[in-house]
Amino acid sequence: MASNKILVIDDTTVVRVKVREMLPPGNFEVIEAKDGLEGYNLILKEKVSLIMLDFLLPKMSGWEVFQNIQAQPELRKIPLVIMSGRKEEVTEKLIEPFEYFEFLGKPFDQKQLIGAIKSAMVKSKIPRPDLITPPVTPANQQATPVITAVNTVDSSAEINLLNDKVVKMQVEIDSLKKQLNQIVTFIKQKIK
Known part of the structure; x- marks a missing residue:
């Protein structure tokens, strides 16, 4: 029997x-869900070793x-691979x-699949701060309130990580501005 259960949540068969076909035979039991609600219920019901989650689901x-x-x-401890054909859909919500x-x-x-699973x-x-947010429910269900708590011990480390991200993002923004200016200059030259 397979020792690892992988839950694949994707609306595309x-x-x-x-x-399922790309995973080495015998090592994994693949469980499938065709929509987010079915997938989330399986996460709660089954003891899965890994979740592969499509970002756009019904x-x-x-x-x-x-x-x-x-x-x-x-x-949160379950390894997670988020899948999408358009990375920008993911980066709109997750930086x-x-x-x-x-x-x-x-x-x-x-090769990419196995690499993503290993990663x-x-x-x-990786240890994370104890930040609890309320679960999201589909529009037709009522949300049950969850208490929000922040572990203040990890706050300074989290602030430093966020500051590092801000610096990296600023470098990317500056690079994009430079590229945009080059494109505008090129277009102006072509118009002349």
């Missing part, structure tokens, strides 16, 4: 089958599933670098 979006996972300390989960762009090959397993071991 081809992707779910592709993941019934409950990948973003909502992600938020629910993050709201529960036991679920890079992705510290606690791995991103896998679609389409992907076996997600490493990232899931």
Whole structure:
């Protein structure tokens, strides 16, 4: 019997089958969910070793599933690979670098899949601040309130990490501005 259960949450049958076929035989049991709500219920019901989560899903979006996972300390420990054909959909909600989960762009090959799984397993071991946010529910259900708590011991380290991210983002912004100016200059030259 397989020692590792991998939950693949994707509304595309081809992707779910592709993941199953690319994994080494005998090592993994693949469980599939075709929408976010079904996937989240399986996360709660099954003891999974890894979650592969599409970001755009029916019934409950990948973003909502992600938020629910993050709201529960036991679920946050499960290695997570977020999949999407458009990385910008993910980076609109989650800022890079992705510290606690791995991103896998679609389409992907076996080497990329195995690499993402290995990386997600490493990232899931990184200690995190004890920040609890309320779980997100689909629009037709009532949310149950959850107490929000912040561990103040980790606050200074978290502030330093955020400051480092701000510096990196500013460098990226400056680089993008420079590229934009070059494009504008090029276009002006072509118009003349």
